[in-house]
Amino acid sequence: xxxxxxxxxxxxxxxxxxxxxxxxxxxxxxxxxxxxxxxxxxxxxxxxxxxxxxxxxxxxxxxxxxxxxxxxxxxxxxxxxxxxxxxxxxxxxxxxxxxxxxxxxxxxxxxxxxxxxxxxxxxxxxxxxxxxxxxxxxxxxxxxxxxxxxxxxxxxxxxxxxxxxxxxxxxxxxxxxxxxxxxxxxxxxxxxxxxxxxxxxxxxxxxxxxxxxxxxxxxxxxxxxxxxxxxxxxxxxxxxxxxxxxxxxxxxxxxxxxxxxxxxxxxxxxxxxxxxxxxxxxxxxx
Numbered sequence: 001x002x003x004x005x006x007x008x009x010x011x012x013x014x015x016x017x018x019x020x021x022x023x024x025x026x027x028x029x030x031x032x033x034x035x036x037x038x039x040x041x042x043x044x045x046x047x048x049x050x051x052x053x054x055x056x057x058x059x060x061x062x063x064x065x066x067x068x069x070x071x072x073x074x075x076x077x078x079x080x081x082x083x084x085x086x087x088x089x090x091x092x093x094x095x096x097x098x099x100x101x102x103x104x105x106x107x108x109x110x111x112x113x114x115x116x117x118x119x120x121x122x123x124x125x126x127x128x129x130x131x132x133x134x135x136x137x138x139x140x141x142x143x144x145x146x147x148x149x150x151x152x153x154x155x156x157x158x159x160x161x162x163x164x165x166x167x168x169x170x171x172x173x174x175x176x177x178x179x180x181x182x183x184x185x186x187x188x189x190x191x192x193x194x195x196x197x198x199x200x201x202x203x204x205x206x207x208x209x210x211x212x213x214x215x216x217x218x219x220x221x222x223x224x225x226x227x228x229x230x231x232x233x234x235x236x237x238x239x240x241x242x243x244x245x246x247x248x249x250x251x252x253x254x255x256x257x258x259x260x261x262x263x264x265x266x267x268x269x270x271x272x273x274x275x276x277x278x279x280x281x282x283x284x285x286x
Contacts, residue, residue, distance in 0.1 A: 223258030236273035
């Protein structure tokens with residue numbers, strides 16, 4: 001009888017111990033699962049909070065669209081900076097005759113928000129890159145000259161140049177500039193993009209050009225291509241200058257843009273080209 005009771009106690013003890021072990025195992029398993037789940041990478045709805053990487057704006061693309069190859073200074077700007085309507089400093093002048101072929105437009109000489117050239121025409125008969133009808137326009141005299149230059153590049157050297165961005169309205173430039181501010185910060189935007197009223201594109205006399213060697217993008221390495229070198233050396237023959245030359249950033253206010261050409265007419269463009277000066281320097285000395 002005593003042996004039976006002793007046996008029952010031992011069996012009860014073993015059963016309880018087994019249950020405790022099972023319970024412990026279950027707890028360990030559950031804790032492990034919970035730990036694994038907490039260590040899973042966040043879903044798309046919970047993005048990793050990483051520091052933003054500074055990058056050169058993708059022009060347009062267009063600014064002046066600035067492009068991949070421009071001088072890429074890491075400014076650590078806040079990409080979430082709120083876009084603002086640019087203020088008008090006291091030292092800014094309004095261009096008196098915006099329709100003049102030699103109108104100087106820059107950060108100190110601005111165009112009115114209402115100025116629209118009266119003689120804009122569509123770019124026909126020359127290769128273009130983008131479908132936006134607004135930027136596929138130039139003033140008629142500049143368009144004819146551009147068409148002649150593209151034809152000469154093809155006839156003389158077999159180069160096929162493409163027009164990427166021509167006329168841009170005040171409103172388009174404002175949206176573009178604000179986009180740069182939002183994504184890259186205002187300080188970076190001021191280096192790569194023109195504020196509304198300060199862009200030559202609004203004159204209808206400027207064009208950003210590219211070629212197949214650049215994958216039809218805008219980049220300062222365009223100046224190293226055969227096409228870019230030809231443009232630099234021959235654009236004045238057709239009334240254009242490379243508006244923002246290398247090493248003149250402090251004068252023009254913008255980084256080197258070998259793709260951005262400005263129409264001035266053959267006589268003035270040739271004088272500026274032969275002087276080796278920027279348009280700002282030439283205007284000041286003449």
